[in-house]
């Protein structure tokens with residue numbers, strides 16, 4: 126008996142979308158014994174592959190990898206016919222999967238969900254559809270895809286054209302026949318690049334309107350690659366496991382070859398191999414640094430441009446097809462079959478919209494600034510409101526009626542790309558903030574579905590009914606997603622990854638670029654730590670272990686992993702001589718730091734003999750005077766020298782426009798406390814007295830230091846004050862040692878694993894000063910008189926045992942009336958801010974340091990004077 130229409134049906138879960146993610150979600154939810162309803166506005170399964178039926182539509186990940194792995198029998202029964210299967214074959218595959226698992230019975234096709242409202246008292250979602258149906262469910266799961274909401278044709282007059290109009294994203298099922306027609310294609314993303322060669326085969330005339338030239342490499346399609354099939358035959362499970370724990374969702378050994386240092390022959394060889402292979406992850410892996418270093422990226426980009434120039438006969442067209450306004454990879458690169466060669470056909474023409482912008486679409490064609498074109502058909506290959514479009518359009522309102530559209534107006538905010546605060550029991554598969562479009566989608570889909578299924582199972586086992594991220598966890602994840610993007614070149618491009626293709630959309634980096642492997646690790650950790658950052662409630666009680674799953678800068682984490690893998694002995698187990706040798710060895714291959722105008726070495730008369738110094742003069746005309754910064758290197762009074770901090774000194778010099786004089790002081794254990802501090806004091810006196818000879822401006826002198834160097838810098842300021850001169854304009858203290866009290870919380874929190882450990886700091890103190898001396902302000906400047914000291918800039922890093930004493934010094938100086946700028950090096954360790962050109966995320970912190978140094982010298986002549 127049918128239920129009366131007025132009584133809403135209840136389901137444990139409602140899923141929107143019956144593509145790759147929706148189908149697998151349904152399968153897993155059924156496995157859990159949950160009642161499920163799937164809605165899809167399409168007439169059948171397929172999602173993306175149902176709608177995008179344009180000629181030439183194929184996936185751009187080899188189909189051997191673009192496939193479900195959850196069903197080993199399915200894998201045996203289905204064989205892909207090509208390296209990159211066509212849309213009809215992928216659609217056929219999804220139909221096969223739906224039939225094999227009898228999934229269709231729970232799917233309502235040709236039904237769009239029109240709204241969803243969270244009913245707080247009932248702890249249920251109320252879902253309405255365009256068929257006037259209302260259903261209730263506990264869990265609402267969006268399997269709506271990342272590229273499913275077509276972008277509206279934002280071109281003047283788009284509605285006026287009287288001929289045939291096609292959208293690649295909504296291609297008619299009966300196909301299109303362009304024989305004998307004059308056809309326009311607008312858009313040269315993947316859809317345009319795949320369809321243009323095939324449309325050209327039929328059309329009498331084809332005109333392509335290109336706004337942005339795109340990078341594309343030949344797919345070299347054909348049978349599935351034999352080596353890949355062999356690997357799968359030999360060990361399917363191992364292969365799939367490797368995919369799950371790879372960076373992109375396809376097994377691939379990340380290269381460590383740097384574009385900037387590789388020889389020309391290595392560059393060519395690596396590029397040609399990737400070109401021949403015809404795979405996106407291959408061409409994105411020519412050099413380890415091509416995604417972060419503009420110079421390296423340009424090497425690959427130029428090689429691709431050369432290929433385009435050699436494929437296209439007309440030099441002007443070739444040049445217009447060469448992408449020059451974005452770094453390679455920062456917009457989704459394409460795979461093609463004969464795309465560039467198509468422009469050699471006499472009836473195919475390219476219109477460069479940068480030079481000849483469209484003024485309007487007219488009734489019978491397109492008008493550019495200087496030409497009128499008549500067409501029989503216009504094909505829009507203009508892309509999607511990616512990643513957020515379909516979610517926002519679904520009219521979802523969570524707790525207190527807050528809509529997703531309102532919440533995400535400044536850009537999407539999610540925890541793990543899976544959920545968003547204020548929307549209990551609302552899951553997004555491959556949502557913004559997850560690897561999704563930067564990865565092999567099928568691997569990311571399976572990971573998300575498995576995570577959600579496991580979460581729901583755990584909740585059921587624990588008697589929990591609602592789950593929602595906390596504001597803290599979500600803000601932390603959003604920050605991490607942006608931090609990961611910020612160290613790459615991706616945010617520089619006007620791409621749909623940045624929301625830049627849709628007018629008015631906030632510019633935010635949408636996907637997670639930290640890697641499928643790192644992402645999976647984070648999701649697993651969250652689950653293993655009692656669902657860290659989620660609030661859960663139900664008859665089983667309420668629980669919330671609040672926190673942030675990733676707060677370290679991603680490149681800092683990479684450096685730590687790299688160092689850990691070296692298996693070096695802990696420094697504190699070595700002799701001072703061996704520790705110095707180890708430090709020198711690890712610095713051997715690092716980048717040199719920025720160019721400066723001039724570097725000269727000299728000696729200073731110290732209290733007990735000469736002290737070596739190295740002077741860095743900024744670039745600019747010779748002879749000009751600059752402010753002077755006397756700098757002291759780090760190394761716990763035991764390690765370090767002029768070489769150890771050379772890249773940092775260059776960086777400080779370049780950023781501040783000051784002459785930097787780096788002074789080596791006497792080291793412990795050979796010469797103990799207070800030698801280092803007294804040397805620093807003497808160096809400041811000497812630099813002031815010799816300012817003119819050093820190229821400095823008399824009276825414009827600051828001191829600076831890192832770690833123990835910052836300790837002696839701070840002490841030098843106190844001693845100088847006591848000696849009534851000279852005048853010091855400012856003190857820059859980067860992660861300073863200012864106290865010998867090792868009981869502050871940062872010592873415990875960061876005791877181990879961040880290079881400067883608590884044990885190592887103890888070793889430094891033991892080498893430097895007797896316990897009886899450690900309370901002396903000359904060892905622990907925090908304990909000194911702080912009145913009348915120069916303005917300070919103090920850098921405190923999150924993952925540094927010394928963090929809290931740095932902050933304490935800033936507070937104490939402030940209390941003593943000293944102007945202080947406290948710079949928090951978010952997500953950094955004691956050493957990472959100083960790793961110039963290694964830890965990219967340190968650059969903004971050093972930019973602040975440079976600004977602080979310049980601020981010390983308000984009357985300084987600008988650099989170059």
Ligand code: NA7
Pocket residue numbers: 272278279280293311312313314315316317318334335336337457478506507508509621626
């Ligand atoms: P894309 O990659 O977003 O490409 C859309 C193209 O359309 C791109 O070249 C756009 O230029 C162009 N476009 C968009 N709007 C306009 C207007 N108003 N005027 C002229 N040109 C315009 O979408 P696809 O469908 O090709 O591919 C999407 C993804 O699907 C693809 O990356 C694969 O992952 C699968 P723009 O670059 O914005 O200047």
